[in-house]
Amino acid sequence: MTFFEHLSELRKRIIYSLYAIGIGAFIGVYLSKYIVTWINRPMLKALADAHLDPKLIYTHPAGNLNLVLTVGVYFGMVLASPIVLYQLWLFVAPALYKHERGAITGFMFSTVFLFLAGISFGYFVTLPYVLHFLVTPGPLFMVHDLTPMISVNEYFDLILLILLGMGLMFELPVLIFFLSLFGIVTPKFLWKNARYAILIISVVAAIVTPTPDATTMLVFMVPMIGLYFLGIAVSAVVTRRRERRIGAPAEAR
16 A cells, blocks of 8 residues: 555544544433443442432532533443454554464453453442542541532542543553563563562552552552563463564465
8 A cells, every 4th residue: 555545544444433432422421321320329338338418419500511421422432442443453454464463453352351341340349448438538537527528520530530540550461462572571571570560560559549548559559460460471472472483484464
């Protein structure tokens, strides 16, 4: 393909991706009231467990509308992500070797799966710990003459930080896969520097964790450390195949 043919192909893939995002956003806005109810459930449970009024408020006249539209757009992007990744695949696949196509296909499926797994872990495991601590922080942080009036929009910002943060953290094996694919890191290097990686993970968990208690920080740290060692196993497989491929004759496209 010529340069302009590449541009035309890229334009077509971008347009299809935008169509998918637009349709996904439309579906997301239509379903957003049900999604908001699902998102609010952990907060309402935390308030009820603390013997407080299980109610969320909004403080701006357009607060409810803004929440519905924002949740709908985010959900639409999640719905459209497989199609967007597929369009990306259609654009780059003709330029790849056979073994590279298999690697990229596995990358796309792994990326979506790990991201959704991270969001699920954040919602079902991390979020209850965080909300419980924020609503009932204990005698050290509790001020008894204050009554919480939690804005649903600010709560959505918090839950978005936690869920997206966990989703991105779960992409660590994919990052290690790519670094190993291009020979930037090796399993030996990752294992040798595991102590430094754990230190960095601890610092990242301390920054990302929205609460100062050690339990919530450990909830963030443990899966990240487990994913790091999973990444070492992925790196070992990728490096072994890469060394075999370098030693073997080049494959046909």
